Amino acid sequence: MRKFYLIGFALLLLFDTVAQTSFKLTANYAEPLQANIAWLGRVFNSPWIYIAILGYIGSFFTWMSLLKKAPVGPAFAASHLEVVTVMLVSIWIFNEPITLFRLIGAGLIIIGIIFLALAEKNVQQ
Structure with missing residues (x-):
């Protein structure tokens, strides 16, 4: 099941990042x-x-495939990792600056997702 989540969320991040970046290029x-x-x-x-x-x-x-098996709270939170991946890709493709506030925001998103995943793990035990 863990492999399913890892592959699924990696694909979701890839698709979301490609879509957002392509809209900017458009x-x-x-x-x-x-x-x-x-x-x-x-x-x-x-x-x-x-x-x-x-x-x-x-x-x-x-996303529809992931929602069949993943708990909604952590899944929804993890789906917002795209904010971080789009920021990183934008630095590379669009030469957008990385600022302290962007780094703090990205860190808070990641920390929030980790806390939700740990909370979900504790509930399931």
Whole structure:
């Protein structure tokens, strides 16, 4: 069961991170933001929008599979690790700065997930 969770959450993080990153790449490709047909044309001419859609489809099916077996509380919390992975990928792809507050926020997310997992483990015993 543990292997199922590890693989499942790794896939969920991968799909979510790819989707969020692809949306950012689509936004960059389609600039400037305008509420008109030309802007929509730029959005749908970007290959990144289709990768983002595939990422969300992968996330949906992975999440549904995980929810069949995983406790909802820790699973929901762990699904938010994408905030950390997207931050790390954004540093690499978009040259976004890493700040002390971002590091603290990422650390708090990880600590919160660990506490929820430990609490769930204690409840099951």
